[in-house]
Amino acid sequence: MSIESVETGSIYYDPYDYEIDRDPHPVWRRMREEAPVYWNERYEFFALSRFQDVWDAYHDTATFSSSHGVELERLDRPVEQPMMIFMDPPEHDRLRALVSKAFTPGRVRRLEESITALVDEYLDPFRGTSGFDFVRDFGALLPPVVIGELLGVPAADRDLFRTWNDQLLHREEGQTEPGEEAAEAGRAMFLYTLEMIAERRRRPREDLITALTRAEVQDAGGVRTLTEDEVVFFVLLLAGAGVETVARLLSWTAVVLARNPDQRALLAADPSLVPGAIEELLRFEAPSPVNGRWTTRPVEVQGVTIPAESKVLLLNGSANRDPREFADPDRFDVRRSIGRHITFGFGAHFCLGAALARMEGRLALAGTLRRFPVWEIDESELVPVHTSTVRGFSSVPVHLA
Numbered sequence: 329m330s331i332e333s334v335e336t337g338s339i340y341y342d343p344y345d346y347e348i349d350r351d352p353h354p355v356w357r358r359m360r361e362e363a364p365v366y367w368n369e370r371y372e373f374f375a376l377s378r379f380q381d382v383w384d385a386y387h388d389t390a391t392f393s394s395s396h397g398v399e400l401e402r403l404d405r406p407v408e409q410p411m412m413i414f415m416d417p418p419e420h421d422r423l424r425a426l427v428s429k430a431f432t433p434g435r436v437r438r439l440e441e442s443i444t445a446l447v448d449e450y451l452d453p454f455r456g457t458s459g460f461d462f463v464r465d466f467g468a469l470l471p472p473v474v475i476g477e478l479l480g481v482p483a484a485d486r487d488l489f490r491t492w493n494d495q496l497l498h499r500e501e502g503q504t505e506p507g508e509e510a511a512e513a514g515r516a517m518f519l520y521t522l523e524m525i526a527e528r529r530r531r532p533r534e535d536l537i538t539a540l541t542r543a544e545v546q547d548a549g550g551v552r553t554l555t556e557d558e559v560v561f562f563v564l565l566l567a568g569a570g571v572e573t574v575a576r577l578l579s580w581t582a583v584v585l586a587r588n589p590d591q592r593a594l595l596a597a598d599p600s601l602v603p604g605a606i607e608e609l610l611r612f613e614a615p616s617p618v619n620g621r622w623t624t625r626p627v628e629v630q631g632v633t634i635p636a637e638s639k640v641l642l643l644n645g646s647a648n649r650d651p652r653e654f655a656d657p658d659r660f661d662v663r664r665s666i667g668r669h670i671t672f673g674f675g676a677h678f679c680l681g682a683a684l685a686r687m688e689g690r691l692a693l694a695g696t697l698r699r700f701p702v703w704e705i706d707e708s709e710l711v712p713v714h715t716s717t718v719r720g721f722s723s724v725p726v727h728l729a
């Protein structure tokens with residue numbers, strides 16, 4: 329079958345449409361059933377929506393390349409920044425092996441105590457009040473400080489680092505590219521990180537920056553370490569990948585649990601259900617539901633040939649609601665047993681920070697339920713975030729009894 333004969337009928341989907349983005353599940357359901365290889369004429373992209381198709385595409389990096397990035401608006405040109413998320417194997421795998429020597433599970437586990445303390449620090453002031461903004465006062469504040477802690481940013485610079493992070497990710501309304509403020513914050517963070525690297529070379533510490541400067545791997549050319557540029561771009565990647573996503577996960581946590589008070593009551597009564605609830609939240613409303621790829625060669629999916637040099641969106645958020653993979657997928661069930669979901673991608677680029685994201689989610693939710701087992705939201709007060717890759721809310725006022 330050729331592009332022309334892909335029958336997408338009356339289905340319309342694009343990730344920029346605010347109205348669709350408010351609740352994309354109905355259109356994703358139709359795409360899975362009627363147009364599993366969907367073609368969007370206006371923005372000229374294909375979209376895969378079934379679990380197995382998305383899963384297979386993530387594993388076929390030779391066909392579905394990351395070299396053009398993951399954002400729809402930039403998929404028509406290669407990305408210049410030397411970040412591993414924009415590289416394909418084998419180049420990607422060499423860099424990932426190196427950073428993985430420093431970004432270890434043990435290092436992530438050691439953050440548990442400080443994350444617990446941060447959750448207490450952010451939430452305690454709201455005890456006995458009538459409410460607070462779950463994202464602005466908590467969910468958006470926690471992730472950049474955790475990344476700073478992981479890297480070894482001194483406590484005195486915590487707020488500075490967080491402000492740069494906010495500016496780096498900020499997009500003016502209607503703009504998809506970073507503005508001058510974001511570019512300036514990127515430069516400031518770049519220089520700051522270079523200075524941190526120099527300082528850690530002089531005085532090593534028990535932090536990620538020190539570990540990154542020391543990490544070595546043996547490859548065909550001999551022993552290799554990270555260049556300074558690679559360390560700095562990795563820090564910028566962590567800031568980009570590990571802040572916005574976790575903030576959106578926490579926004580969904582407040583919203584989905586308020587919409588499902590019976591499930592929340594189960595969690596409040598039995599905190600051992602919290603890790604499973606985070607997994608279900610990740611499945612139910614993926615914070616990064618759309619991930620772009622660029623095809624290097626023609627590929628056939630569900631009888632449709634996607635030509636070489638096509639933009640393809642992998643719809644994680646739809647794959648996670650595919651009834652071929654999950655029983656009763658539109659039911660939010662904190663006791664669901666989940667074998668696999670695609671919220672963190674899969675294959676070569678599987679999210680490096682998945683364990684950290686899960687831990688942040690778990691500690692944030694447990695800390696919330698301990699203090700505030702019940703809250704209400706007013707749907708009209710929610711402020712959605714609009715980007716082509718991330719979905720969630722930038723403001724979720726919660727009303728306490």
Ligand code: HEM
Pocket residue numbers: 394398412413414424475565566569570571573574577614615616619671672673674676677678679680681682684685
């Ligand atoms: C709920 C939170 C998170 C979600 C939903 C999420 C989602 C994802 C997804 C879908 C990918 C795959 C991208 C692709 O295949 O193109 C990815 C990659 C990545 N994530 Fe996450 N992420 C989260 C949190 C984090 C955190 C906390 C960190 C860091 C501390 C992080 C660091 C990374 C990095 C470095 C990659 C690139 C891996 C590679 O290219 O090999 N993420 N993430």
